[in-house]
Amino acid sequence: MPMPYYVSPEQMMQDKAEYAKKGIAKGRSIIAMEYVDGILLTADNPSASLHKVSEIYDNIAFAGAGKYSEFENLRKAGIRHADLKGFMYSREDVTGRSLANGYSQSLGTVFSQEMKPLEVEILVVQAGANHHANEIYRISFDGSIIDEKNFAVIGGKSEAVQTLLKENSPSQAPPLDAALKLCVTALEQTANQKLPPEGLEIAVLDRTRAGRKFRRVSIADVRLILSP
């Protein structure tokens, strides 16, 4: 009788991680950066209708890199989680931390138990109100969760973008136009090409807004900000 072949757990995890990383690196990068009034989300995204960045709740937003169908599924589950919590308790009880934990648990379980890991890397960001700090959570395909400060990058050549931003990021949270210019420059340098405003997906969580803080920045506004 032939023996079932043996693969060590280390080997299996490593193979899965490599597979997921490869999928995520194929895509393009997304940057979340704190600015004076909240958080700016900049995605290198040529599609005008398939969003990588979206609203979750009043002051919480989501960004996903990797396989579209998979992070879209996570995004929808996140909105259901947030709306249910807000309906059951109150709007102020919906927190980015609880959502990030849910994502982490979910991704971790899928990574260890399913045959195929999810090829995604996601960001959950929350604009702090009433002098509370902003929160940026980066969650990887294996469920590992990292609490980032100032900025975070996912997808594509994320490490290269991160290095560039680390060199150039100011000590204080910059105003919106400066933050956007910085992000676009970093994306252009790593992509080695000029990114037109149409190829960018820009959104902000603007804490000066009443109610829902999420706002997409129109192509016209982006062009205006980026024009020298």
Add this chain to the structure above:
Amino acid sequence: MKLPYLPDHDGSSFFDFVSMHHPELALRSHGMAAVPDQVRAVGQVAVPSATTVLALKYQQGVVIAGDRRATEGFQIADRRIEKVFKIDDWSAMAIAGAAGPCIEMAKLFQTELEHYEKLEGVPLSCEGKANKLGQMVKANLPMVFQGLVVMPLYVGYDVKRGEGRIFKYDITGGRYEESDYHAIGSGGKDARNTMREHFKRQLSEGDAIKLALLALYNAADDDVGTGGPDLVRGIYPTAKVVTAQGIADVSDDTLRAVCNDVMAARRSRET
């Protein structure tokens, strides 16, 4: 793909989602005992109710207004209750019926529209919102037999058509569009009579608010379930306008001034 630790559901409706996964939060009567007939008799059902709410169209959009009284049998349950709710940036609803389920339905409907907009990336059309509300009223039908009626009046600004629209409902979820004005609640008939006499197409915003408050005043005059302006406590009806610019509250100062005008005109005729 099933995601552990996160809600597992397909579809963009929050109402369907809670009905399926958290029925205790939805408008259902699971496990509720039927209300005995003698308790259901007039004045015995101890749930706050009775109302006049109305909506009327004018040049720029729709005005929607309501009185502030909630009653429990022959008692006043609340003098300051709000019956007109902002639903999203382009619509509002007013409610008549049992206060608890009414407020619950308004909250559920608000969440429903926001949920759909976030999941789909585009808001529902005005017609789509009105139909969805009809389905929610229909889902509440079992509760109606328990004595818990929820009757909404819905107004929205149809951005595509560029006009305000008014929708009324029946308890089975039937949805009917009104072309000019409508009022519901225990004083609804009185308010409709006033509007029938004074309504004109293409009213100005000021005239529309004045007519709305006059109709509410007349309803309060004739109906015990409807509260008039409370001059001692400074409580006046609430009103919102829905126009191409979105939804806006009519300010307290405006409401007070218009109510005072209406009462002054009435006083001069009565003395």
